[in-house]
Amino acid sequence: xxxxxxxxxxxxxxxxxxxxxxxxxxxxxxxxxxxxxxxxxxxxxxxxxxxxxxxxxxxxxxxxxxxxxxxxxxxxxxxxxxxxxxxxxxxxxxxxxxxxxxxxxxxxxxxx
Amino acid sequence: xxxxxxxxxxxxxxxxxxxxxxxxxxxxxxxxxxxxxxxxxxxxxxxxxxxxxxxxxxxxxxxxxxxxxxxxxxxxxxxxxxxxxxxxxxxxxxxxxxxxxxxxxxxxxxxxxxxxxxx
Numbered sequence: 596x597x598x599x600x601x602x603x604x605x606x607x608x609x610x611x612x613x614x615x616x617x618x619x620x621x622x623x624x625x626x627x628x629x630x631x632x633x634x635x636x637x638x639x640x641x642x643x644x645x646x647x648x649x650x651x652x653x654x655x656x657x658x659x660x661x662x663x664x665x666x667x668x669x670x671x672x673x674x675x676x677x678x679x680x681x682x683x684x685x686x687x688x689x690x691x692x693x694x695x696x697x698x699x700x701x702x703x704x705x706x707x
Numbered sequence: 708x709x710x711x712x713x714x715x716x717x718x719x720x721x722x723x724x725x726x727x728x729x730x731x732x733x734x735x736x737x738x739x740x741x742x743x744x745x746x747x748x749x750x751x752x753x754x755x756x757x758x759x760x761x762x763x764x765x766x767x768x769x770x771x772x773x774x775x776x777x778x779x780x781x782x783x784x785x786x787x788x789x790x791x792x793x794x795x796x797x798x799x800x801x802x803x804x805x806x807x808x809x810x811x812x813x814x815x816x817x818x819x820x821x822x823x824x825x826x
Binding site for chain 1: 744807
């Protein structure tokens with residue numbers, strides 16, 4: 596199974612500042628179709644997860660452009676610029692390259 | 708508006724069965740692969756099973772193979788998860804999620820339904 600390792604497990608950010616979350620894969624997530632099968636999700640407190648980023652670097656519908664993501668075949672970074680109150684929650688990376696799909700352990704973002 | 712509404716959860720004894728349902732609306736259900744993802748209390752997300760658009764292809768995590776069955780009824784716009792031989796470690800909130808066609812990710816999620824396995 597592909598293991599996704601996130602770091603840090605928690606981050607505390609001053610509103611208006613930036614935050615970065617790392618996700619490292621145990622295997623290349625580049626598919627034979629040239630798509631990098633890496634996704635970012637946000638789960639706000641008490642809510643269901645929502646898709647933020649698809650195929651490593653594309654913003655999902657309705658997601659503000661304060662969110663961005665980049666990476667290689669195995670190392671990925673989610674960046675949140677100008678953090679706002681609504682960004683609080685747990686961020687998960689996940690892949691859909693093969694079965695089983697797996698998720699990282701999650702990174703909890705809190706405000707200072 | 709895309710909506711996924713799960714039902715069927717509850718408290719069940721170890722070894723017993725439960726069937727979850729996920730009613731879909733706001734999109735052409737038969738055009739999308741679907742999945743179940745669970746989250747144990749205070750834990751992270753864990754993929755459980757996926758099913759193709761027509762239901763002909765199904766995929767499971769190892770820990771539920773032979774015990775859980777994912778299925779769908781495209782005429783009723785409903786996804787199911789039959790859970791047999793339940794164990795205490797199956798205790799979790801279960802989400803149904805749509806497999807995005809353009810995005811490839813799980814682009815819409817239901818509100819989740821709690822399953823508690825305990826004697």
